[in-house]
Each structure stands twice: as C-alpha cells, then as structure tokens.
Amino acid sequence: MPMAAKYIAPVEEVPVEESLAEEQQATSIEEQVASADETVGSAKPQAAPVQESAVAGGTSTTADDGESVRNPVARPEELRLLEALLFASTEPLDEPSLAKRMPEGVDVKAALAQLQADYAMRGVNLVRVASKWTFRTAGDLAWLMTRESIETRRLSRAAIEMLAIIAYHQPVTRAEIEEIRGVVTSKGTLDVLLETGWIRPRGRRKTPGRPLTFGTTEAFLSQFSLEALGDLPGLDELKGAGLLDTRLPGGFAVPSPSDDPALREDEEPLEPGDLELALAPAVEPEKSEES
Numbered sequence: 001m002p003m004a005a006k007y008i009a010p011v012e013e014v015p016v017e018e019s020l021a022e023e024q025q026a027t028s029i030e031e032q033v034a035s036a037d038e039t040v041g042s043a044k045p046q047a048a049p050v051q052e053s054a055v056a057g058g059t060s061t062t063a064d065d066g067e068s069v070r071n072p073v074a075r076p077e078e079l080r081l082l083e084a085l086l087f088a089s090t091e092p093l094d095e096p097s098l099a100k101r102m103p104e105g106v107d108v109k110a111a112l113a114q115l116q117a118d119y120a121m122r123g124v125n126l127v128r129v130a131s132k133w134t135f136r137t138a139g140d141l142a143w144l145m146t147r148e149s150i151e152t153r154r155l156s157r158a159a160i161e162m163l164a165i166i167a168y169h170q171p172v173t174r175a176e177i178e179e180i181r182g183v184v185t186s187k188g189t190l191d192v193l194l195e196t197g198w199i200r201p202r203g204r205r206k207t208p209g210r211p212l213t214f215g216t217t218e219a220f221l222s223q224f225s226l227e228a229l230g231d232l233p234g235l236d237e238l239k240g241a242g243l244l245d246t247r248l249p250g251g252f253a254v255p256s257p258s259d260d261p262a263l264r265e266d267e268e269p270l271e272p273g274d275l276e277l278a279l280a281p282a283v284e285p286e287k288s289e290e291s
Helices: 016-043 077-088 095-100 108-118 139-145 157-169 174-181 187-196 218-223 235-240 274-279
Strands: 051-055 058-062 068-072 124-129 132-137 199-205 212-216
Touching: 077 095, 077 108, 077 132, 095 108, 108 124, 132 139, 157 174, 157 187, 157 212, 187 199
Parallel strands: none
Antiparallel strands: 051 058, 058 068, 124 132, 199 212
16 A cells, blocks of 8 residues: 655745844844933932821921921810810800710810810810810900991881981070970980980080980981981971971970981080090999808
C-alpha cells in the first residue's frame, strides 16, 4: 500500500541583520515611554509641607502660603449638653433645672461659666437674667434687630375733649380743663396727648402751686391741616357740623385761640426738668415697715 506524502511548509529565512534591527527599535520605543512617564511624574505638583501647632480650642494648620486653618476638636460633653438645653428652651433656665438633665458629677456652675466665656466675643452671648440663664443677641448688635413700625391708636373721647379745650383756651392749666369739662382729668389722658406731640407745656401760672400751662404745637397744625389756630371752626361752623347743640345757654361763645408763643402776663417760664415732670408717673410715698 503506498504511503501518503507529508507536506512540510517552507520556512522563510530572515536575515540576521534585520532581526537585530527590529529588536533595537522595540527597545528604543520602551525607553522613550519610560522617559515620558518620568517626565510626567516630575511635573506633578507636590503637596506643600504643613506645620501643625496646638491652639486653644483646636489645632491650627499653617501652609507655605501663610494661611492658617483652624481644625476644631471635640468639646467637653457637659458644654455641649448645656448648649443644647439653653438653645432649645423658649424661656431662661435656672441651675437646678439644668442640673436635673446633666450627668452626675458635673459642676453646672463651672460649666456655665466656661460656656459664658466661650460665647463672650460671639454674636450671641450667654447671659444671666433673674438668676436664670439664656442666650441673647450681643448688646452691640441690638441695632440689627430693631424694627420701627407706626402704631395707629384712636384717641379716647376724653382725650379729644381735652385736646379741643387746650386748642381753644390755651394757655390753660389742668385744673382749668377739669373745670370746663366738669370731670376730673386722668393723668394718663394728658400723657397720651403729650406723647403725640400735639400739645406742650408752655410755662407756669402765677398762682399758688404754680401749675403748668399747656398749649398746642406746630405738629397739631400739621396733623389737622391748619395754617394757623385762627382757622379752627367757630361757633357757627360747629353748629352747622352738628357738633354743638342748637339750644345753647345764653352768653355761650367759642373763644378765639391765639398763635402767639410768648408767655402771658400771668405765666412764668419753665424751669429745667419741667418737661420731664409732665410725663413722669406719679410717685407713691414709701410706706415704713412696722416692726
């Protein structure tokens, strides 16, 4: 039986010079890649050395650029507990109430003193009010919380009557106002008119007791759009407006007010403190304690 012939592929011979050239070229490429990696690694920015120094309440990290960054550290647990209790409370808390919620062995008084010192230079301070502790806005920042608003209040009937009497009969004393009205005048009513700025103390009457005399101000004219006191309605105008009874007693007349700011012959100039006295509350005499 004839045997099959075995096929053997011819082997291409490569010259020795070409093989050595290819090996040298591959080695050169690897050296170039390694050199590029070294160049990139050397171009990476290096972290600036830092120096740490211990400071009160934390560590201060200083970089080469001179900037200092404070790293907070853990605070004592009792200070954190007090801070949370006082911050969450809607009312000031006393030491016994705080001590009930603190762990045993904590010196609440010393902890409060430490917490108060920690907040001394902040926008919020820990203050003691009526033997109780609470957080309050720093006193020098109170102007940030100030809000001005205009409150509209209606004058009582007594205040309107008193204002009308002063406007028509000025200068007039409190006793004279009561005589015209026929009732005792409350000091609070007079204070309300003084606070509005529509009336003012003019002087003192040259009579026993030297009572204060009152008159209107420029604010009164501005409020009621009057050019002068002479523009106040007269008797006929008041009747026409229905403000006066048509059946008035004989001889009834409405006085003509004067704008003259000069004191009358029966008035004396005000003394220092008279303006404050007009708004000062009545001082009750002290009662001696009986032993």
